[in-house]
Amino acid sequence: MNSTTVPTTTVQVHRVHIRATPEAVWEAITSPEWTKRYGYHAPADYDLRAGGAYRSLPSEAMVAHGVPADGPVIDGEVLEVDPPRRLVQTWRMLFTPELVAEGFTRLTYEIEPEAAGVTMLTVTHDVTGAPITAASVSAPPSDAGGGWSVILSDLKTLLESGEPLYR
Amino acid sequence: MKDDDTVFHALADASRRELLDRLYARDGQTLRELTAGLEMTRQAVSKHLGVLEAANLVVTRRSGREKLHFLNPVPIRLIHDRWIDKYTEYQVTALVDLKTELEENRP
Numbered sequence: 001m002n003s004t005t006v007p008t009t010t011v012q013v014h015r016v017h018i019r020a021t022p023e024a025v026w027e028a029i030t031s032p033e034w035t036k037r038y039g040y041h042a043p044a045d046y047d048l049r050a051g052g053a054y055r056s057l058p059s060e061a062m063v064a065h066g067v068p069a070d071g072p073v074i075d076g077e078v079l080e081v082d083p084p085r086r087l088v089q090t091w092r093m094l095f096t097p098e099l100v101a102e103g104f105t106r107l108t109y110e111i112e113p114e115a116a117g118v119t120m121l122t123v124t125h126d127v128t129g130a131p132i133t134a135a136s137v138s139a140p141p142s143d144a145g146g147g148w149s150v151i152l153s154d155l156k157t158l159l160e161s162g163e164p165l166y167r
Numbered sequence: 168m169k170d171d172d173t174v175f176h177a178l179a180d181a182s183r184r185e186l187l188d189r190l191y192a193r194d195g196q197t198l199r200e201l202t203a204g205l206e207m208t209r210q211a212v213s214k215h216l217g218v219l220e221a222a223n224l225v226v227t228r229r230s231g232r233e234k235l236h237f238l239n240p241v242p243i244r245l246i247h248d249r250w251i252d253k254y255t256e257y258q259v260t261a262l263v264d265l266k267t268e269l270e271e272n273r274p
Contacts (some may be wrong), residue, residue, distance in 0.1 A: 011195055013226045013237035016245075017170070122226065138240070149244035156245070165248055 010128040012138055014148040015120065020159040022111045022119050026084030028159055029109055032057075038158045038165075039151035042073055052078040054089050067095075076104060085111050091125070093133055102130040121155075123148055170223075171249075174242045177222035182207060183215045187224060190238035197233050 018025060028034040032043035041059035046052065055072035063069045073094055080088035090104035106126040114120050125148065127134035137147040157165045177183055189201060202212045216236060219225040226239045 011228075011237070013194075013228065013239060014241050015223060015226050015239050016241045017223065124228075149240045152241050153244045153248045157248070 010126060012125045012127060012134065012148065013122065014125075014152055015122045016152040016156050017114065018119050018121060018156045018159050019117055020119055021117070022084040022113050024159055025111050025119050025121055025155075026087075028155055029087065030083075034158075038154040045072075046078060048078060048081050048083070050078060050080060052081075054078055054091075076107070079106075093136065096132075098132055099136075102133050105130050105133055121152065123152065170242070171246060173222040174224065174246060177218050177224055178243075180215070180218075182211070183219055186212065186215055186219065187238055190225065190236060194237050195228070195230075195235040197235060201236065 020028075028038075030044060030046050030048060032045060035042065035044040035056070036059065041061065042056045043059075045055045045057060047054070054074075054076040056074035058067040058069060058071075058073045062073060067073060071094070075092055075094060076090040078087070078089045080086060087109040089107050091107040092102070092104045093099040105128075108122075108124040108126075110120075110122040110124070112120045112122075125137055127137065138149075154165045157163070178187075185205075186201060190196060198209065198213055198216065201216070202209045205212065207215075216225055220227060223242050224239055226237045228235045228237060
């Protein structure tokens with residue numbers, strides 16, 4: 001902590017309690033069928049083993065706005081897999097050359113069962129040295145679509161009600 | 168809904184809002200860092216942080232021997248999505264429609 005230059009905001013923590021099983025939360029994070037139903041509607045493509053590839057493909061809305069349909073919009077590598085409790089991966093957005101240049105950040109999903117059928121999901125995003133990425137994933141909805149707060153709120157609503165918040 | 172009550176209660180205090188603002192300015196602070204420069208005692212800050220943590224507005228993480236406090240904005244987002252959107256959506260839509268109409272009719 002007392003080393004020479006520590007960047008200010010390095011880690012973002014987002015936590016939500018969801019009335020669903022840990023298995024359902026895990027599935028909602030890692031499967032393309034679920035990931036395209038909430039947040040940015042970008043289907044996730046995971047090779048769920050340490051060293052496996054991760055990519056997020058563009059949503060229909062992104063393609064409609066000119067994002068190439070065939071390439072990923074986010075890429076990374078799976079570092080740790082412990083279904084349905086813990087997923088650690090690297091994570092890099094590919095929307096602009098500036099984002100690509102910031103390189104890979106580190107993303108940790110922790111899924112913990114609580115009492116009465118409630119699951120606690122904690123997303124810890126280490127964005128050290130990646131200020132544009134940091135701003136994007138914590139942005140107000142008017143800017144980059146809201147970041148983790150909006151994604152997790154939407155995920156909670158989808159898992160609890162079967163319907164997403166936004167369409 | 169009980170969760171909403173806890174969040175509204177936690178936010179209904181200027182000292183606790185100030186602590187959230189301090190975490191917004193710089194996330195991941197210790198109790199000592201958060202107490203520095205405040206009129207409150209360390210015990211008072213600790214108690215307020217407990218209320219914020221119970222409301223899920225603050226999440227703590229261990230880093231070595233230190234306990235770091237992180238602002239968790241998700242509960243505020245949940246309140247926004249469930250309450251505020253419901254009442255503001257119509258007005259905002261109406262204003263956007265008005266803006267579009269005015270701009271389209273511009274000579």
